Amino acid sequence: MNKKIIYFISIIFFALVTFIIKxxxxxxxxxxxxxxxxxxxxxxxxxxxxxxxxxxxxxxxxxxxxxxxxxxxxxxxxxxxxxxxxxxxxxxxxxxxxxxxxxxxxxxxxxxxxxxxxxxxxxxxxxxxxxxxxxxxxxxxxxxxxxxxxxxxxxxxxxxxxxxxDDNKPVGGILSLHNLGLDVIRKKPHIIINLQNKEPGIMKNVIVHMTVKRKSWLDRFNLGPKKMQVDTTYPKVAPNSRIPVDFDQNTTPIQAGKYVVKGAARSGKATWTFHKTYTITQEQANDINKRCKGLIYNKTTTYILIVCVLVSIIFLIFWAIWYSGRS
Structure with a gap:
């Protein structure tokens, strides 16, 4: 065999060996x-x-x-x-x-x-x-x-x-609702619903559907805040860890009040459902909002109150005219 061919083959062999054991x-x-x-x-x-x-x-x-x-x-x-x-x-x-x-x-x-x-x-x-x-x-x-x-x-x-x-045996995971948290990410407010895997096992392909709705007296007039929804998939979930479900508020400031959290998660054949009410205090909302930029505040409640006041004033004026006419 030609010496050049032998030399070439030797170079490739040692390169492969080096790559494998590296x-x-x-x-x-x-x-x-x-x-x-x-x-x-x-x-x-x-x-x-x-x-x-x-x-x-x-x-x-x-x-x-x-x-x-x-x-x-x-x-x-x-x-x-x-x-x-x-x-x-x-x-x-x-x-x-x-x-x-x-x-x-x-x-x-x-x-x-x-x-x-x-x-x-x-x-x-x-x-x-x-x-x-x-x-x-x-x-x-x-x-x-x-x-x-x-x-x-x-x-x-x-x-x-x-x-x-200790035993290298696979362990599955179990999901549960942990808490509601607030955070500022890139100068924008975020509501984060934290799930948790309390078991010492890695989970794969966890599909989560979650909704968050702030309660308001305007709900009876269909003028309350809209329900927020997130559908997301987590390719991997670490053992004994939280699973953050992010609700990006963009330009909407955090408002104090009671928030109803509902959702479900699935991994393989296992499913879990979640339902709980959390409270965001005014102090917590103010702390988040003052660290954000470009927030647009909803004036619906203010406008409704102004209209109610004006209607009340007009009603009182007409009542006063009517009452004085009877005198």
Whole structure:
């Protein structure tokens, strides 16, 4: 066989081998930053850490961070638990504590955060000692490391998931209504109905239909606020996490009052229904509205009151004329 052909085949072979055994970097939204979990065992999973077995003792996890950007990055690596975003993704951007949404153990209690300075074209390896709980872990404890730039010179964040389970048996989820919350997003008011998955299992393809209606005395005249409706699908829901259902108010300010929440959710063959009334105080409404811009206030109630006052005045005038005519 020609030596050039043998040489060419050898190059392709070693390139393929290198590609196969190369550690896989996790998805990173940090510009120029690559984050790679250094998996020491022979697992086929290379984009996350997996700890399977009796959950006692201390495990060592190593993360490699490379900076291919033009600026130095002062990165913070924070342990936390997975949560569910509004668009149905599993994220690690919130500080989750034990007890929230039925969570028995918080990953933030098992290891400590670290800060590392990575200069351009440099790589730093970090080692984390993870102290596992002495009690049993039911289902899946989905922890992870949230990585972001403390100086905001490199926008975005990255994450490295850590799956911890005793028996590696799949566990389903159960949805329930958690609360009604308010938030300001891009200078616009939002009403957020928070569902929750209190079970230690990942859920997939969760379809949610939800309505919110503020009660008003104008409802009897069909002049009250309209019912708001959201139909959305969450591709993934994290275990022991909230599921935010967003009602974007756009230019409509938040009004105080009683809000009736109704809805249903479905995942596979399982279905859940929700019905509850929440109260938004005037103080809560004012706090949200003053942080927003471009709000358009509905003057319907004011106009109706003005009309009622004018009608009352006209009625009194005619009554006075009629009464004086009888005298």
């Amino acid at each position: 550690p896989q970097a996790v998805k990173a939204d940090l510009n120029g930053i690559t984050v790679t979990p250094l998996i020491e065992n022979d697992s086929d999973v290379t984009d996350r850490f997996q700890i399977v077995g009796k959950s006692k003792g201390v495990r060592t996890l190593k993360i490699s961070i490379s900076n291919f950007g033009v600026r130095k990055a002062n990165l913070r690596v924070v342990p936390t638990n997975a949560t569910t975003s509004m668009d149905g993704k599993i994220v690690y951007t919130q500080n989750v504590k034990a007890g929230q949404y039925g969570l028995k153990y918080a990953f933030s209690d098992m290891t400590k955060p670290q800060t590392v300075l990575v200069r351009p074209n440099k790589t730093k390896d970090l080692t984390f000692k993870v102290k596992l709980p002495s009690g049993n872990i039911k289902g899946l404890l989905l922890g992870g490391f949230n990585i972001y730039d403390t100086g905001n010179q490199v926008p975005g964040n990255a994450d490295v998931p850590v799956w911890i389970t």
